Amino acid sequence: MKKDFMQTAVITSNVRIAKATYEMKFDCDATTITAPGQFINIDVPGYFLRRPISVCDAKDRELTIIYKVVGQGTLAMSQMSEGTELNFLTGLGNGFDPERAKGSALLVGGGCGVAPLFMLARKLVARNKPVQVVLGFNTKDEVFLEQEFLDLNDAYEFGCEGFEGEKPEVKVAVTTADGSYGIKGFVTDAIAQIYGTKDDRKVGSHDTEGNHLDAKVPYYYACGPLPMLKALRKSVGTFGELSLEERMGCGFGACVGCSVKTTKGFKKVCADGPVFPADEVLEEI
Numbered sequence: 001m002k003k004d005f006m007q008t009a010v011i012t013s014n015v016r017i018a019k020a021t022y023e024m025k026f027d028c029d030a031t032t033i034t035a036p037g038q039f040i041n042i043d044v045p046g047y048f049l050r051r052p053i054s055v056c057d058a059k060d061r062e063l064t065i066i067y068k069v070v071g072q073g074t075l076a077m078s079q080m081s082e083g084t085e086l087n088f089l090t091g092l093g094n095g096f097d098p099e100r101a102k103g104s105a106l107l108v109g110g111g112c113g114v115a116p117l118f119m120l121a122r123k124l125v126a127r128n129k130p131v132q133v134v135l136g137f138n139t140k141d142e143v144f145l146e147q148e149f150l151d152l153n154d155a156y157e158f159g160c161e162g163f164e165g166e167k168p169e170v171k172v173a174v175t176t177a178d179g180s181y182g183i184k185g186f187v188t189d190a191i192a193q194i195y196g197t198k199d200d201r202k203v204g205s206h207d208t209e210g211n212h213l214d215a216k217v218p219y220y221y222a223c224g225p226l227p228m229l230k231a232l233r234k235s236v237g238t239f240g241e242l243s244l245e246e247r248m249g250c251g252f253g254a255c256v257g258c259s260v261k262t263t264k265g266f267k268k269v270c271a272d273g274p275v276f277p278a279d280e281v282l283e284e285i
Contacts, residue, residue, distance in 0.1 A: 005032060005091050009063070011084045014077075018144040020069045021112070022078050025062060026086070033058035035095025036120035037223070037243055037275045040065065042088040047073045050089070052270070054116040054223070054243075056145075063090075066115035066144070093274050096241055098123045101219040104130040104168075106240075108187050108232055110224025111137065114145050116243065120221055121170060125152050130168040132218070134190045136228060137174070140181035146174055187228060188235045191217075220278075229281075238279035244269050 009028035017023045033055050040063070041050040051073050057064040069075050080086075098105075098120065105124050107117045114135050121131050133149050152170045173190040174182030183190045195217045220240035222232050229242050244260065259266045262280045 006087065006089055007032070008085055008087045011080055011082055011086065012062070013082060014080055016078070017066070019139075019141040021066065021142065021144055022069070023056070023064065023066050023144075024077065024080075025064050027061055028063055028090075030058035030060060030063040032091035033063065033119075034091065036098070036118075036123055037095030037116045038091060038093050039116075039274065040088045040090045041092060042077070042086055044073045044076055044086075046076065049073075051077070052092070054112070054274075055119065056115040057119045057122065066112060068112045093270055094272065096120045096221050096243070096275050098127055098129075100241065101129055101221075104132065104218040106191070106218050106220040106236075107131060107133045108191070108220060108222040108224070108228075109133075109135050110187060110228040111142070113222075113224030113228075113243065113245075116223055117221065118145055118148060121149055121152055122155070125155070125168050125170060128168050131170045132194065133170065133172045134187045134194075135172065135174045136177075136187040136190075136224065137181075138177045140176055143174060143176070143181055146172055186231065187224075188231050191232075191235060222278075233278055233281070238277075238281075240278045241275050242278050242281055243275045244281070245274070 007028050009026035011024060012027050013023070013025045015023055037054070039052050039054045041052045043050050053065045053067050055063060056066045067074055067077060069078050096116075101124060107121055109115075109117045117133065121133060124131050135143070135146060137143050149170055149172045173194065175185055175187055175190045176182055177186065178184070183193065217236055220232075220236055222229060222240065223243035226245065229244070233242070259268050262276065264280055267276070
């Protein structure tokens with residue numbers, strides 16, 4: 001492992017943004033994150049295993065993560081104050097490829113799987129590609145990043161990252177399982193409202209050059225719980241990319257503890273992923 005992939009960073013903010021969900025920002029060399037969807041592996045003092053967390057955004061010397069409190073390690077993280085130093089491995093895994101979207105793009109996130117899609121949306125907009133975002137949560141008090149995605153509609157008025165031409169539009173649809181906010185149901189319900197049901201479409205069809213033959217549904221990128229990814233793949237097809245979640249011991253491929261079976265054999269989620277082409281992921285994931 002390259003030496004610069006291990007950093008000691010300073011927490012500049014750590015705030016609650018939704019139910020049991022926190023946003024933590026670091027002052028560090030964020031240029032080690034070269035693709036949206038990559039992750040860092042944080043050494044939480046007092047705990048043996050590092051915590052793998054997807055990167056929400058990375059610019060120059062500011063790296064942002066969003067995490068949910070699900071155990072003692074993340075609970076300890078939620079109690080850390082500004083100025084605390086943390087050691088982590090950075091630039092881990094393979095991320096989403098913004099160039100795969102030939103025109104517009106569909107971004108689908110569930111729960112904390114929403115986080116890595118923000119940097120991806122920013123990269124897509126900078127490439128002049130319209131973005132439809134679909135965010136899925138259980139209830140209203142879990143919703144986060146909706147406004148930040150919408151704010152991308154104004155972020156490029158001044159030009160940055162080589163942005164040229166007409167400003168692409170970012171649209172956001174939010175679903176909640178209990179119907180307390182946005183569309184009642186799941187991300188697949190929102191997609192059906194926007195693009196039509198599966199029966200109305202030729203699911204997943206495309207030509208040899210990667211052009212989608214079904215103009216209703218663009219190339220998609222997704223990150224979230226496994227049941228969501230399964231339902232999405234069944235509904236939309238395999239013309240997209242999926243970010244998988246697995247328990248990771250090391251985070252860089254040494255322990256082989258996060259291996260999954262794909263159409264190209266066994267792959268390590270931490271090193272070969274976490275992002276995979278949807279057509280490589282087996283239906284029984």
